[in-house]
Amino acid sequence: MVRKHSRASFEDEFPLYHALIVGNAAAVAALYAAGEAAKCGPGNLSVLMLALLLHKDEQLPQLIAAGAPLDVALTLGSTDVQMQNWLAAAQLTDSAVVRQEVRAVLQEKLKLGHCVLDLALSLNKWEQAELLVAAGADLQPLLQGQPCTGWCESDTCTCDRQPVRQYAVLHYSGERLHAAPAARLGQLAMLAVLDAQPEPCLAALRAAADRGVQLSTITAAAVLAHAAYDAQVDVVMHMVQHSPGSVWGLLRGIDYFRHAVAEVLFPHLAQLFVTGTLEVELQRSLPLLVKRALQASQPIAAFTVLHAVAESQRERQQLQQHQEVEEEEQQQLMLSAEDLTRLLHCAAATGHPAVALHLLQRGADVWQAFSILQAAAQEGQPAVVMYLTEHFGSELWWRLLSETGPAIHKIVLHDVAAHLLGQLTAGTLQLDSTHLGLLVVRAAACEEAQASAALMQAAAKQQVQLTSQDTFRALSNCMKEERAGLVNFAKHLLHLGAPLTTAQLCELARRAASFDQAASLRLLFEAGALLDTRLAGIAVRSYSAVCVALLLKLGPLPVDLSAVWFEQPGGGRQYTCPVLRVLRVGWNRNTIDTSPLRTLEALLAAGHKPTVYHIVRLEPGAQPVAAFDPLIERPLDFCSNSGANG
Numbered sequence: 001m002v003r004k005h006s007r008a009s010f011e012d013e014f015p016l017y018h019a020l021i022v023g024n025a026a027a028v029a030a031l032y033a034a035g036e037a038a039k040c041g042p043g044n045l046s047v048l049m050l051a052l053l054l055h056k057d058e059q060l061p062q063l064i065a066a067g068a069p070l071d072v073a074l075t076l077g078s079t080d081v082q083m084q085n086w087l088a089a090a091q092l093t094d095s096a097v098v099r100q101e102v103r104a105v106l107q108e109k110l111k112l113g114h115c116v117l118d119l120a121l122s123l124n125k126w127e128q129a130e131l132l133v134a135a136g137a138d139l140q141p142l143l144q145g146q147p148c149t150g151w152c153e154s155d156t157c158t159c160d161r162q163p164v165r166q167y168a169v170l171h172y173s174g175e176r177l178h179a180a181p182a183a184r185l186g187q188l189a190m191l192a193v194l195d196a197q198p199e200p201c202l203a204a205l206r207a208a209a210d211r212g213v214q215l216s217t218i219t220a221a222a223v224l225a226h227a228a229y230d231a232q233v234d235v236v237m238h239m240v241q242h243s244p245g246s247v248w249g250l251l252r253g254i255d256y257f258r259h260a261v262a263e264v265l266f267p268h269l270a271q272l273f274v275t276g277t278l279e280v281e282l283q284r285s286l287p288l289l290v291k292r293a294l295q296a297s298q299p300i301a302a303f304t305v306l307h308a309v310a311e312s313q314r315e316r317q318q319l320q321q322h323q324e325v326e327e328e329e330q331q332q333l334m335l336s337a338e339d340l341t342r343l344l345h346c347a348a349a350t351g352h353p354a355v356a357l358h359l360l361q362r363g364a365d366v367w368q369a370f371s372i373l374q375a376a377a378q379e380g381q382p383a384v385v386m387y388l389t390e391h392f393g394s395e396l397w398w399r400l401l402s403e404t405g406p407a408i409h410k411i412v413l414h415d416v417a418a419h420l421l422g423q424l425t426a427g428t429l430q431l432d433s434t435h436l437g438l439l440v441v442r443a444a445a446c447e448e449a450q451a452s453a454a455l456m457q458a459a460a461k462q463q464v465q466l467t468s469q470d471t472f473r474a475l476s477n478c479m480k481e482e483r484a485g486l487v488n489f490a491k492h493l494l495h496l497g498a499p500l501t502t503a504q505l506c507e508l509a510r511r512a513a514s515f516d517q518a519a520s521l522r523l524l525f526e527a528g529a530l531l532d533t534r535l536a537g538i539a540v541r542s543y544s545a546v547c548v549a550l551l552l553k554l555g556p557l558p559v560d561l562s563a564v565w566f567e568q569p570g571g572g573r574q575y576t577c578p579v580l581r582v583l584r585v586g587w588n589r590n591t592i593d594t595s596p597l598r599t600l601e602a603l604l605a606a607g608h609k610p611t612v613y614h615i616v617r618l619e620p621g622a623q624p625v626a627a628f629d630p631l632i633e634r635p636l637d638f639c640s641n642s643g644a645n646g
Contacts, residue, residue: 037066043076078110262296380409417451437470444477449489471497516544545598577611
């Protein structure tokens with residue numbers, strides 16, 4: 001049964017509420033002294049809430065001074081029957097007593113769980129909200145939602161509350177912080193860290209520590225996470241020291257740490273672990289700590305923890321020889337083989353060879369060796385690669401070279417080639433042309449020339465050389481840029497590899513010309529490549545000015561002027577005349593690239609001139625029209641090829 005209030009009983013039971021509603025100022029003042037301000041109506045509706053709803057904002061200071069409760073939360077909302085009956089008895093639904101806009105606010109703003117600061121914020125009463133903050137109201141409403149970073153029209157946007165948040169932090173600074181209620185210290189720290197104010201945050205945290213106030217688990221975790229994200233190092237370290245349990249939530253929730261935080265946090269955690277003062281939350285927390293240290297580029301911290309675990313296990317094994325040890329204690333600092341293998345993958349992928357080697361030695365799953373080898377080779381960890389190939393067989397390495405996939409790091413190929421060279425020279429390695437080809441082709445792809453060239457020379461002394469196909473593939477990989485090292489490597493390949501066919505040499509010459517690699521092109525001519533119209537055309541079309549100059553030194557460019565144009569392999573038509581080919585579409589005259597102009601200058605200096613075409617047969621009814629580029633501007637006029645005069 002729902003209890004109903006009559007208006008008479010309401011006036012007797014809640015005189016201060018009634019005086020505020022009817023606007024009896026004298027009665028309000030008298031009732032303050034009688035202690036009526038401390039009373040709450042149904043559902044914990046306080047007199048402060050009522051004053052805000054009625055826009056009696058001037059009454060707030062007196063109500064606060066008279067002891068009106070600041071932190072009570074509504075247990076009934078405006079839709080509850082009991083609350084509706086009470087509002088009716090208080091004449092708050094009577095249009096003769098309360099304005100329409102106030103009645104609408106009563107229906108919308110009374111929400112279950114809200115306190116007086118919630119109400120002030122929802123009514124956009126910022127001055128009254130700051131007054132409540134200064135009086136010691138619960139600051140949790142200010143922590144609801146996140147300020148937006150841009151233009152926002154959402155109903156849930158809390159950007160407009162930011163000045164009140166900043167006011168709270170500023171108000172509780174200096175001497176006021178020492179007088180702040182204990183329950184507010186964690187909230188103040190959270191407000192400050194959200195506003196990227198590390199100093200006020202740290203001051204609130206230190207005040208809490210000095211007064212023995214323990215932050216809630218949720219608050220501690222949130223402060224630590226935000227501080228770590230914003231690289232507030234002092235705040236992070238304070239939280240780790242005074243709320244050590246929160247660090248495990250941080251490690252579970254974040255897989256990326258700013259360097260400024262990582263370089264302080266992980267060495268500290270490692271030292272705590274070594275000294276036995278870091279409480280490991282769960283068995284799986286230990287590998288998580290090592291993994292995050294590796295991901296944060298803190299291998300020394302990771303190695304410190306792993307070494308401590310290994311030492312603990314060794315000491316425990318020695319102790320077992322003399323006395324019984326509880327099984328639970330034995331497993332406390334253990335890492336399973338599965339943990340070791342997962343950490344090994346992480347160490348290999350993040351580039352920490354010392355840690356990876358330690359994990360391999362500690363018993364990581366050897367069946368995972370190949371996938372770890374791939375990661376180590378890609379990330380440039382020759383020590384890990386060498387360890388794996390030495391302990392699990394060199395076939396792992398040859399298998400890696402034979403598979404297509406991510407590029408192998410240059411330093412890895414250099415060190416492996418140097419190692420194989422040492423074995424070959426010492427007579428402990430029998431190298432065949434297949435394995436030599438696998439290594440040299442990959443070395444050319446990543447531009448590792450020095451050790452690979454030395455290995456080819458040593459192999460040649462044992463009558464082992466590259467096949468013509470591997471020589472061709474390696475040379476193709478060299479044709480990416482003109483560098484002295486790659487040119488010398490190409491020279492070694494041509495000298496030490498199996499002889500190439502004329503077709504292979506011509507294909508490589510065309511590739512060199514397309515990249516304007518004149519030094520490599522000269523080597524290929526010396527080896528037997530031929531200068532033909534296709535090679536000349538590629539050099540001109542690619543604006544390879546240096547290669548064109550080299551070709552012109554050999555004599556006039558071979559040009560087939562029996563036709564006006566030819567079909568390009570990729571589609572479209574191109575002039576047979578090299579001068580017209582440079583002048584036509586494809587040259588952006590606004591670019592700073594001077595290679596087309598230099599190519600044209602080389603052609604003109606060698607005596608080439610724009611070809612003049614004659615007896616051009618037109619479509620029936622078509623008339624000759626002047627056009628800068630007829631192939632583009634008048635393509636239909638060229639119904640067939642025609643002769644030309646140079």
